[in-house]
Amino acid sequence: MKAASTGVLALLILTFAITSFAKIRSFEGSAAFDPANDEMLFWTESAFHYRYAKMIAEGKSIPAVDYRAQMPEGLPVMEQITVCMEWCAGKLYRVLAGLGLTVPFHRFLIWFICIFSSLSIPAVYLAARALWGSVVLSCGAMLAYALVPLSFARVIGHYGREDFALPLLFLGFAFFLRALRMERARSIAVAAGVAGLFGAVALAGWHLSRFWFLMLSPFLFILMAFTPRREALFRALLVVTGLFALASWIVPVLVEKRFFFSGPMLASYAMLGALWFERRGAGRMRPLATAGVAFAGAAGLFAIVNLLGGYPEYSHVYGLIRYKLQFLGQKPADPALLPFDARILWSPPFNTPSIPFLIAQVGPFLLWGIGAWIAGAILVLKRRATPEQIGVFVLYTMFVALFVLIQRVSSFVAFFLVLAIPFLFVSASRGMKKALFFAFALSLIWQGAQDLLGPRAPIYSVARLFATEPAYVDPPNVGNNRRLLEWIRMSTERDDVFLTWYPTGPMILTYGQRPIVLHSKFESSVIRDKYRGLLEGLYEEEGVDGKGRVFPETLAQFCIDTQTDYFVHQISYTLDLSSDSELYRIGKRELPVASAAAAMHWREEALLPVLGHRFTLVYQDSYYRVFRFEAGAEDGITDAERAALADSAGGAEPSSRAVPYEAVWESVTIPGGARVVDAREIRDSRAYLDRQISLIRAAEGAFMAGDHGGAMQALSELDRMCPDSEASAILRARVRRSRGETERALAILDEAIALRPWLSSLRFEKAETLLSLGKPVRAARAYAEVIDRSPGHSAARARLAELGEKR
Helix, strand or coil: CHHHHHHHHHHHHHHHHHHHHHHHHHHHCCCCCECCECCCCCCHHHHHHHHHHHHHHCCCCCCCEECCCCCCCCEEHHHHCCCHHHHHHHHHHHHHHHCCCCCCHHHHHHHHHHHHHCCHHHHHHHHHHHHHCCHHHHHHHHHHHHHCHHHCCCCCCCCCCHHHHHHHHHHHHHHHHHHHCCCCHHHHHHHHHHHHHHHHHHHHHCCCHHHHHHHCHHHHHHHHHHCCCHHHHHHHHHHHHHHHHHHHHHCHHHHHCCHHHCHHHHHHHHHHHHHHHHHHCCCCCCHHHHHHHHHHHHHHHHHHHHHCCCCCCCHHHHHHHHHHHHCCCCCCCCHHHCCHHHHHHCCHHHCCCCHHHHHHHHCCHHHHHHHHHHHHHHHHHCCCCCHHHHHHHHHHHHHHHHHHHCHHHHHHHHHHHHHHCHHHHHCCCHHHHHHHHHHHHHHHHHHHHHHHHHHHCHHHHHHHHCCCCCCCCCCCCHHHHHHHHHHHHHHCCCCCCEECCCCHHHHHHHHCCCCECCCCCCCCHHHHHHHHHHHHHHHCCCEECCCCCEECHHHHHHHHHCCCCEEEEECHHHHCCCCCCHHHHCCCCCCECCCHHHHHHHCHHHECCECCEEEEEEEECCCEEEEEEEECCCCCCCHHHHHHHHHHHCCCCHHHHHCCCHHHHCCCCCCCCCCECCHHHHHHHHHHHHHHHHHHHHHHHHHHCCCHHHHHHHHHHHHHHCCCCHHHHHHHHHHHHHCCCHHHHHHHHHHHHHHCCCCHHHHHHHHHHHHHCCCHHHHHHHHHHHHHHCCCCHHHHHHHHHCCCCC
16 A cells, blocks of 8 residues: 555656656747746736746835836736736745855746646646545546646746646645545644635636636535535535635735625625534435525625625626627627627637647547546436536536637636546446556557657647638737837837737836836726727728828827827738737728728828827838827817828828838738728738748748758748848848858848847847858957847857857
């Protein structure tokens, strides 16, 4: 027995260690990772979280109201968002740094994320052991969870709060199940206390933890109706509810959100009351009647709270579920059939999972999951399952049903899928069990091989057979974001306010250190309202003058209200006509010619001064355009006077025509008199951009293979399409350098730098070329210029160190 326990412990530790190491290796193998530099490691929400964690790691305090994160009103941090994860990571780093840890914080954070998220593995084992009582089945569930990509794919490249909260939620669930199996009151209290503490920390660390506990309510009602262990259930529920109630009065975000009066808490109060009356009745009240009383009590409490003002949090999420059911999981062609909150939440993470996603992320366990559900249903109907097993079967069914509607709940599905697989084994005959064990072992081995191969695995090739071309425009890549940040740091002031797409804002806030208007915390109604204001400003059909030039009054007023200094426009605002587009989210399917978005993309010279301000193009690359919002004309002038002023000023500033990538932004012709931009023109423009990307990849592949002629052929076509491409300049310089034409390579780079002086990539390439030419002094100066523009550029610092220079 002792040897078996030691073996299980060894397997658990080995699985935990290998999984953690594999996550770290994948994370540090991503294109954004630099061991010495944290820049661009994270994007959108992850960058938002990273900023607060780094503040704590550096010994700084998180501001009570963070004005830079949400201009102009400020973000009340502790009241609106959960920062427990950031606090834990930052404080732990400070402790370890005090003990001699020397790795940079961003690298420590990767280890923290990957190791902490792997605590879900022992949680699965403990939950399965309490549920099934079998060491073999529990080990099988644990190994399946560790291997199925659904459990870890979201960890790589992200710093999400779910990676902190999910292990705590799963451990809390496991200890609660364990408490139900105990006899002594003290043991029950200890196990339930651990479950409650894990749950309370998760509540302080992730807003969706509240949704998790709401989903657990049916599980508790089932236990009330069927479990014979009444005293254990009462004591465990009392301890957990007491700890949650205490947290709801202590944790600022739970106080602000009135968690004490939330659905899961009201259900818990009702259950405790019903169980208490049952205990007072000395057995005269049947368990099923107790569950009925509890359900009625919960409904009554909910009705009272609703009459007194309700618990409105996540009403927008519940509304989305209703609309997804109404439209059978498919967005209606007419966006007006959905309210605004449903349109913005119905984004790719909240879409129905695609077939390629299921194949790649679930693999063979998709078949095991289907079989487990059928076997579980049979056991439940035949009354051969314990109350806890019935409850887990119901939870598995609920989360799978929700998963069909919302891909975002995949992490919960992974947990209950592996807990449900043992249904197959306990319902099988002895001979069938052997065959099932053999098939399950093969599935584990096969999935492990796929995980080792990564993107090269056959499963991904199979998934691609079912893939369709995405209708939406891809988000910006690391190169786009890096170029934008370098320009921001070089060309703007530290307190200049940026209005951007909500995922882009946290990146500019964290790495560009500039205040922003919008971030990605859409659980706040304030942010949803501001996002709506931005979209109305972009797509409202505005007034025009006799020459078809646009007065962007709606966007200008929004910029005035939010104290914006710079607006960041991007191609997805105009080239995306899909149901995942910003255009759809504001309730339109066609792009008005007289909108600010259309003018900013194709006719920036047609933007007229309005409300005493004007938009001036000051930067662009292959994805972004930046407009300075500045004082222009006088307030209160007429449209005719504005047009006359624009005529006298010559429209947009002449300097704006000198910025690069003009071919990207002039690929659509808008005929006079048109009301909307032709959708065919937009599709052609997207194809034009996709062709440029494919040419860059072809040139890179040919160069790496030593085919310089093939590389130059692809670059020649690229230059005809986009003569000022940064990627083309770098590749052409490398080809020339590899041919020994170093001076020609330098000329190409100098010409590109003159056009884009803020880009460190071009200057670094020049420094490398100078070094290969045997000019270390000039190379050192060039490397120093790179660091001036990008202080975290680790490669440039390493080169300077090799040259004996310090910076």
